[in-house]
Amino acid sequence: MTKQPKYRQVADALRREIDNGTYAPGSRLPSENDLQQRFDASRNTVRSGLSLLVSEGLITSSQGLGYEVKSHEVFALNATRFENLTFPQNGDAYSTDVTNAGRRPHQTFRVEMLPAPTDVAERLKVAVGTTAVLRFCHRYVDDVPWSTQATYYPSWLVDASPRLAEPGDIEEGTTRYLASRGIEQVGYFDEIAARMPTPEEARLLEIGGGVPVMLWTRTGYSADRPIRCTITTFRGDLNRMNYEIGDLSARSENA
Amino acid sequence: MTKQPKYRQVADALRREIDNGTYAPGSRLPSENDLQQRFDASRNTVRSGLSLLVSEGLITSSQGLGYEVKSHEVFALNATRFENLTFPQNGDAYSTDVTNAGRRPHQTFRVEMLPAPTDVAERLKVAVGTTAVLRFCHRYVDDVPWSTQATYYPSWLVDASPRLAEPGDIEEGTTRYLASRGIEQVGYFDEIAARMPTPEEARLLEIGGGVPVMLWTRTGYSADRPIRCTITTFRGDLNRMNYEIGDLSARSENA
DNA sequence: CTGCCCAACTTGTTGGTACAAGCTGATGCA
DNA sequence: TGCATCAGCTTGTACCAACAAGTTGGGCAG
Numbered sequence: 001m002t003k004q005p006k007y008r009q010v011a012d013a014l015r016r017e018i019d020n021g022t023y024a025p026g027s028r029l030p031s032e033n034d035l036q037q038r039f040d041a042s043r044n045t046v047r048s049g050l051s052l053l054v055s056e057g058l059i060t061s062s063q064g065l066g067y068e069v070k071s072h073e074v075f076a077l078n079a080t081r082f083e084n085l086t087f088p089q090n091g092d093a094y095s096t097d098v099t100n101a102g103r104r105p106h107q108t109f110r111v112e113m114l115p116a117p118t119d120v121a122e123r124l125k126v127a128v129g130t131t132a133v134l135r136f137c138h139r140y141v142d143d144v145p146w147s148t149q150a151t152y153y154p155s156w157l158v159d160a161s162p163r164l165a166e167p168g169d170i171e172e173g174t175t176r177y178l179a180s181r182g183i184e185q186v187g188y189f190d191e192i193a194a195r196m197p198t199p200e201e202a203r204l205l206e207i208g209g210g211v212p213v214m215l216w217t218r219t220g221y222s223a224d225r226p227i228r229c230t231i232t233t234f235r236g237d238l239n240r241m242n243y244e245i246g247d248l249s250a251r252s253e254n255a
Numbered sequence: 256m257t258k259q260p261k262y263r264q265v266a267d268a269l270r271r272e273i274d275n276g277t278y279a280p281g282s283r284l285p286s287e288n289d290l291q292q293r294f295d296a297s298r299n300t301v302r303s304g305l306s307l308l309v310s311e312g313l314i315t316s317s318q319g320l321g322y323e324v325k326s327h328e329v330f331a332l333n334a335t336r337f338e339n340l341t342f343p344q345n346g347d348a349y350s351t352d353v354t355n356a357g358r359r360p361h362q363t364f365r366v367e368m369l370p371a372p373t374d375v376a377e378r379l380k381v382a383v384g385t386t387a388v389l390r391f392c393h394r395y396v397d398d399v400p401w402s403t404q405a406t407y408y409p410s411w412l413v414d415a416s417p418r419l420a421e422p423g424d425i426e427e428g429t430t431r432y433l434a435s436r437g438i439e440q441v442g443y444f445d446e447i448a449a450r451m452p453t454p455e456e457a458r459l460l461e462i463g464g465g466v467p468v469m470l471w472t473r474t475g476y477s478a479d480r481p482i483r484c485t486i487t488t489f490r491g492d493l494n495r496m497n498y499e500i501g502d503l504s505a506r507s508e509n510a
Numbered sequence: 511c512t513g514c515c516c517a518a519c520t521t522g523t524t525g526g527t528a529c530a531a532g533c534t535g536a537t538g539c540a
Numbered sequence: 541t542g543c544a545t546c547a548g549c550t551t552g553t554a555c556c557a558a559c560a561a562g563t564t565g566g567g568c569a570g
Contacts, residue, residue: 005522005523006523012454015454031549031551032551033549042524042525042526043525044523044524044525047551055310055464055465056452056453057451061551061552062532062533062550063531063533063550063551064531064532064534064549064551064552065532065533065534065550187502187503187506188501188503189499189500189506190496190498190499190500191495191496192469192495192496192498194449194467195491195492196311196467210451211451212449212451212467212491214447214448219506221501221503222505223502223504226505236449236467239448240447240448241448242444242445242447243334243445243447244445245335245442245443245445246442246476247442247476248443249442250476250477250479251481260552260553260554261554262554286520286521287521288520296555297554297556298555298556299553299554299555299556300553302521302522303554316522317562317563318520318521318561319519319520319521319522319561320521320562320563320564321519321520
C-alpha cells in the first residue's frame with residue numbers, strides 16, 4: 001500500500017464513513033473548515049477530496065449550505081411492459097406508471113419538423129437530412145425532472161398518419177393511432193448506453209456532478225421497415241430499466 | 256445570458272472546439288501553460304476548466320504527457336441473443352461474440368462460496384446470509400478491461416448440480432449443464448442501472464474520470480423459482496446493450 | 511554506434527490569500 | 541408584532557507560489 005496523496009485520504013475516509021452510516025443519506029458533512037482541522041490540510045486539499053466524492057455521485061454541495069450525502073430513490077421502468085406488443089396500452093404509459101407508483105406525473109410536450117439527425121436517419125433507414133417529425137416530451141415526477149423523450153417519425157409515415165405532425169397529445173396513444181391507420185408495430189430494437197450528460201442535458205434534467213445519464217434508443221418496426229425511433233434520456237441516479245423475457249410466472253409467486 | 260465564471264468559459268470554449276473537430280479524438284490539447292496565456296487565467300483556473308471536461312468524459316489527462324481528447328469505440332452486446340432461451344449457445348457466449356467481432360477475448364475466472372449479499376438474496380428468494388456459490392469472471396477485450404461478471408447460484412441448486420461449485424470452466428456452458436441436470440431456465444428478469452464507479456470498480460476496469468459503469472442484473476428463473484443471479488459491470492464508455500424484441504425481420508433487410 | 515543520463519517539458523499535489531455569493535438566525539427598528 | 545437588515549456562517553471563484561513526479565528527446569560518455 002503506497003502512500004496516497006492527502007486529498008485522496010480525505011476522500012477515502014469520508015467515503016468510508018458515508019458507507020458505514022456515520023453520515024447518513026440526507027445528512028450534512030462537516031464544513032470545509034472543520035475538515036481542514038481534522039485532516040490538518042489546506043482548504044484546497046480538502047476541497048479536492050470533496051470534489052472527488054461529488055464526481056463519484058456520493059455527495060452534493062450547495063453554496064451557503066454545505067455538503068450533503070445523497071440519498072437515492074430509484075424509479076423502475078419496465079421496458080417490456082412499457083410498450084407491449086400484444087396489448088398496447090391505452091393512453092400514456094408513462095403517466096399510468098407514475099400514477100400507479102403513487103407519484104405525480106407532469107410533462108411538457110412539443111412537436112416539430114426537422115431534418116433527421118444522422119444516428120436517427122440510420123435507424124429509420126432514410127437519407128441523412130430527410131425531414132422527420134419530432135415529438136418531444138420533457139417529463140417530471142413530483143416536479144423533479146425525470147427524463148426527456150424524443151420520438152422521430154419518418155416523413156413517409158406522417159403522410160399516411162397526419163395527426164403525428166399535429167401539436168397536442170394523441171389521446172389513445174401513438175401506437176394505437178398508427179395501428180388504426182394500418183401501421184402495426186411488430187417488433188422493436190432497444191439500445192441502452194450510459195455516459196456523462198452534456199451541459200444541455202444537465203440543464204434540462206437538473207443534474208449535478210457525478211450523475212450519468214442513461215440513453216434508451218428504441219427503434220420500432222412494422223413488418224416492412226422501421227417506423228419510429230425514440231431516444232429517451234434518463235437521470236441515471238433515479239432510474240432503472242427492467243426487461244421481462246420468457247416465462248416469469250415463478251417471479252411473482254410467494255414474494 | 257449571465258456572465259459565466261472564467262473556468263467555465265475555458266471549459267465551454269474547449270468543449271466547443273472538441274465538438275467541431277478543432278481537436279480531433281486522439282489528439283492532444285494545448286498544455287496548461289499555453290491555455291493560461293490564451294485565456295489570460297491562472298493555472299488553477301485553467302485546471303478547473305480542464306477537470307470539468309475530464310469529469311464529463313471528454314478528455315483524459317496523463318502526468319508528463321498532457322490532455323488527450325477521448326475517442327469512443329463502443330462494443331454492442333446483444334442481451335437477447337446472449338442467453339437465448341430456445342437455442343442456448345454452446346460454450347461461452349462472451350468469447351464467441353468478441354471473436355466474431357475480430358477482437359481478442361481474455362478472461363480470468365474464480366469460484367467461491369460466500370453468504371449471499373442482500374440484493375442477491377432478495378432476487379434469489381433465499382434468506383439473507385445463506386451461502387451461495389459465486390462464479391466470477393474478469394473479462395478483457397484486446398487486453399483492455401471490459402467487464403466483470405458475478406453469477407450467484409443458491410445452495411439448493413448447487414446440491415443438485417455439484418459442478419457449479421468446482422473451480423474451472425464448464426465447457427458446454429452453465430445453462431446447458433443445468434438443463435442436463437433437469438433445471439431449465441425458462442425466463443429471466445433484467446435490470447439495468449448506471450452510476451459512477453466505486454474505487455474498487457474503477458481499479459478493476461481501469462476507469463478514469465468521467466466514465467460511468469452500467470450495471471446489468473439478470474435473474475434467471477426455472478418454472479418454479481429463481482435459479483441464478485448475474486451481475487455484470489461494464490465500462491459505460493465502451494459498451495452498449497441491445498435487446499431484440501418481437502419480429503425484427505424488417506431490420507436486417509436491404510441494409 | 512550504443513546506451514545512459516539529464517534538461518526541459520508535461521501534469522500532480524499542497525500550501526497560501528482574498529474576495530464573492532448564498533443561506534440562516536438574531537437583532538433591532540417601525 | 542412584523543419585517544428588514546446584518547453578522548456570521550457556508551461554499552464558489554481566482555490568484556500566487558513551490559515542489560513532486562512522469563515523459564521525452566538530445567547530448568554526452570563509453
